Amino acid sequence: MTKLEEMLEHGGSVVILGHVNPDGDCAGSCLAMYNYAKKKNPGTYVRLYLQPVPGKFSYLKGYDEIQSEMQEENPFDLCICLDCSDRERLGQFGEYFDKAGQSICIDHHITNQGYAQANVIDAQASSSCEVLYGQLRPDMIDKDIAACLYTGMVHDTGVFRYSCTSARTMEIAGRLMAMGIDFTKIIDDTFFRKTYLQSQILGRALMESIRFMDGRCIFTVIKKQDMAFYGVDNKDLDGIVDQLRTIEGVECAIFMYETDPHIYKVSMRSNDLVNVSKIAAYFGGGGHVRAAGCTMSGSVHDVVNNLSEHIEKQLSLEDANV
Numbered sequence: 001m002t003k004l005e006e007m008l009e010h011g012g013s014v015v016i017l018g019h020v021n022p023d024g025d026c027a028g029s030c031l032a033m034y035n036y037a038k039k040k041n042p043g044t045y046v047r048l049y050l051q052p053v054p055g056k057f058s059y060l061k062g063y064d065e066i067q068s069e070m071q072e073e074n075p076f077d078l079c080i081c082l083d084c085s086d087r088e089r090l091g092q093f094g095e096y097f098d099k100a101g102q103s104i105c106i107d108h109h110i111t112n113q114g115y116a117q118a119n120v121i122d123a124q125a126s127s128s129c130e131v132l133y134g135q136l137r138p139d140m141i142d143k144d145i146a147a148c149l150y151t152g153m154v155h156d157t158g159v160f161r162y163s164c165t166s167a168r169t170m171e172i173a174g175r176l177m178a179m180g181i182d183f184t185k186i187i188d189d190t191f192f193r194k195t196y197l198q199s200q201i202l203g204r205a206l207m208e209s210i211r212f213m214d215g216r217c218i219f220t221v222i223k224k225q226d227m228a229f230y231g232v233d234n235k236d237l238d239g240i241v242d243q244l245r246t247i248e249g250v251e252c253a254i255f256m257y258e259t260d261p262h263i264y265k266v267s268m269r270s271n272d273l274v275n276v277s278k279i280a281a282y283f284g285g286g287g288h289v290r291a292a293g294c295t296m297s298g299s300v301h302d303v304v305n306n307l308s309e310h311i312e313k314q315l316s317l318e319d320a321n322v
């Protein structure tokens with residue numbers, strides 16, 4: 001019996017939490033967990049709290065039952081955290097985590113230090129959905145749960161392209177496909193589909209991107225006024241950093257958007273050499289070796305300068321080793 005199954009066996013109320021600004025893996029793993037917990041212990045009190053989840057994920061079972069406003073007074077018996085690398089990234093719902101009788105964290109972030117009572121962290125796994133799959137009883141995974149898990153895997157692997165994709169990722173994806181999920185629709189509608197405005201801001205971001213370090217690095221920035229001009233918000237900026245990463249000659253890509261005056265949410269991606277999780281962690285963020293993020297303050301110039309110092313250090317060490 002897995003640690004998660006063991007904790008669910010006790011019965012009692014369950015709260016499921018993910019990270020702030022939920023992405024596909026966060027939404028997918030949390031909804032898979034939500035549906036599974038309700039199926040395993042029918043009649044038990046199960047709640048899923050997340051900040052608003054993009055509407056493109058509304059086909060996932062349980063989407064309409066996601067709570068975004070805190071309503072609970074009584075502590076939960078069990079808190080399950082998914083895809084969240086540290087206590088702070090639970091956002092306002094961290095209060096439920098603090099008060100819960102028991103807690104378990106299921107995650108794949110290399111920067112996760114194990115903040116719950118029980119921690120199932122596999123930094124080699126493609127996604128939290130992949131880690132969660134290993135904690136569930138295969139015979140209890142139905143088509144709805146399979147769609148949730150598959151969605152998360154698709155998003156965190158960039159449709160099975162990123163280096164976090166392994167043979168095991170594909171084996172699990174294959175088993176989920178065998179459940180009859182509409183995988184082409186999931187991929188097209190949630191990963192590739194962009195609104196006209198999302199495409200426009202992507203175009204703007206690419207047009208204004210700047211290469212440095214002989215084209216090995218690239219960055220672009222979207223200011224608050226740009227988002228207002230195009231009528232988009234931060235959820236419309238997904239995928240920009242990945243477009244930068246695939247430009248020929250680029251090793252490390254930086255995308256940043258302004259959240260408040262002189263405050264930027266930074267996303268970094270690398271191809272082969274730079275450990276971006278190390279850099280993000282240095283600046284108080286986290287993530288994975290090839291995909292990480294943090295929040296930084298100062299002018300755009302300051303932020304890029306501070307990051308490039310670390311990138312340059314790593315690249316020159318790599319160059320010295322060749």
Ligand code: AMP
Pocket residue numbers: 019085089266267268284285286287288291292293294295
């Ligand atoms: P993003 O660039 O926001 O798509 O994030 C890339 C990866 O880094 C994701 O796995 C995030 O969960 C993680 N990440 C992003 N920002 C932070 C942060 N401030 N703290 C910890 N992890 C982060």
Ligand code: MN
Pocket residue numbers: 019023024025026083
């Ligand atoms: Mn995530």
Ligand code: MN
Pocket residue numbers: 025026083108126127128156
């Ligand atoms: Mn993830």
